[in-house]
Amino acid sequence: MLTSETTRKSDALVEQPPSANNSNALFTGAELVVKSLVDLGVKHIFGYPGGSVLDIYDALLAQEDIQHILVRHEQAATHMADGYSRSTDEVGVVLVTSGPGATNCVTGIATAYMDSIPMVVLSGQVATHLIGDDAFQETDMLGCSRPIVKHSYTCRNAEEIPATIAKAFHLAKSGRPGPVVVDLPKDKLSPPHRFKYEMPEKVRIRSYNPTIKGHAKQIKKAIEAIKNAERPVIYAGGGVILSGASELLLEFTETINAPVASTLMGLGCIPGEHSHFVGMLGLHGTYEANKTMANADVIVALGARFDDRVTNNTSKFCPDATIIHVDIDPTSISKNIHAHIPVVGSIEVVLRQFLDALAVKEDFKTPSYTSWWQDIKGWRERQCLGYQKEGSGIKSQQVIESIYRATNGDALITSDVGQHQMFAALYYPFKRPKQWINSGGLGTMGFGFPAAMGVKLANPEKEVVCISGDGSIQMNIQELSTCLQYSIPVKIVILNNKNLGMVKQLQDINYDGRHSSVYMDSLPDFVRLAEAYGHIGMTISDPQKLDESLAQAMAMKDKVVLINVEVEENEHVYPMQKKFGAIDDMWLAKGVDQ
């Protein structure tokens, strides 16, 4: 220790201006952080300064490659980085100070973790000699975040900063993606100590080697099952989108002529209007999607994890089906539902293997599955997404359909959590992957708006609409201020039913209509609120004016527009699975059993 300390001190005496071209140049820890991020191609950081990261904020001033977005609350920074990542192939980057700065990120990290989103959170830490002393703004961030990160690092030597950040990015992006926290004690960042910048050419972690390619024997078994299927279904999840396998999925779908049901996270992995798409499955899935699953004899699960919101009662889950489960994460396989044919690997690579295997099979020609498609046609004819349009008020479903028209079905849609989220998932047929951005696993209210800001920054030329509710929007509404500062013209549509609609629906169904703490009696005037933040606010209450007003709002390309739509207060989301039932035990409307 003594030797290295001595070396460092003598290094510090050599004063050299930082220069990228000079390999002998020396940098402070904070400069190493910034330089590493620049070299890793980072263009945006979402963050909030504070005592322990001031050196990094100072170093940020000396470069022009990275734009720092100053948020109004750290939670929003994580959701912005998250949305940024979900709408691109980039890692979302967050920079926060120690203590409260770091703990405010916990919800956002958990959100990213549940949905496997690549994110790197750089959190400040008190100086090494103060760690454990309950110093000012000290929190054990590695401890706080441990159950909700893919991995985390603390920086013990400033020299290791570039290699550590490179590892964090590699882990965040590869295998099953996820958030990585890098804790940076202040003394490792501060002058006067200076170090050489050594970024490794290639990251190698000996204990980390995710399986990318499916095992040949398992591929063979899966192909046999697919070949022998009479009623196959593809159950596609977020993994398809994360591995960039949408085009291959389309090819595979058409090759085997199977219907595709998608999870909430998988929406857009196949075009919503495609003839083989039967819709979202699960709790609020379509009748045809859940029926198709329940009656299938072979289920090809791709990058999905048999979540409880999909399966309903696991003991009644598709008892006759042979389950082929493809996932890059072995822990997802046979965790909730036993997989008869597990295949560990990246969806993209395994789908290619499937297609190659089918191509060489001389006896394989695309089956017609006439009676299977006939069954599906019958289920579709129930038109489970039909709803009563008459009445004086605006229906939530109508609003989503109107947004679809106003955006030509082309906007990037983010959502918060609640009824509006399910309406958006069901009534906006997504054309492409990464078009639909929501907190599926954790169900984080307050996600949608900051996520939309991240999406817009990453896709400035695209239309970005956040669909929210009167409850969710208030969980991160302070970011209207950030929107103004950086001119991030997103559109926010609030489906305002003056209630926490989803909770109220559950209380209607499971608690005999006893409503406990679901009324928003003191909602703000959203129009004036938008105006107070320097934006445009609109209220729509007349169904006749819905299309016109939304089109008007969308036409204001360079403006943030907050659109408060007063919708029918007592609407429920349907279809809906019955509690403890099988996947296809459902209500199709209020009191309407299938």
Next chain:
Amino acid sequence: MQQTILSILLENEPGALSRIVGLFSQRAFNIESLTVAPTDDKSLSRITIATSGDHKVIEQITKQVNKLVDVLKIKELTNISHIERELMFVKLNAKTPDARDEIKRTADIFRGQIVDSTNQLYTVQLTGKKDKLNAFIRSIRRQSDIIEIVRSGCVAIARGEKALTA
């Protein structure tokens, strides 16, 4: 629910152990015992965990542990030929000559050793499988007052050529 012994090789990094322990509590897996120490390679630690659960649970535990970035390898030892041992110290009341004789005899039967003694007390050291240590406790309890017991938890290794190495 059968006892399962898992052997884990992982990076000897700060926080690595807490990731293992945290995983068990986070996912409601049992830990009956856990031992950890560095290996001959100082960059690696070896953990032996005794746990229990049905086949499905053990499979999940194995996969989840393996998924931790710090973990190089995990191996279930209970389904292969292996050796397991636990170390125990038992402090016993040995006030009377009869009690002292009885403790000594019982310790001999169990191949234990008396490693400390005072006018009042004997401390017995015993190694073996869990069952053997439990049998000693049952046996000695009838003859003497147990003042204190400390057990190491089991360590285990595969028999023959099989080895858990980086």
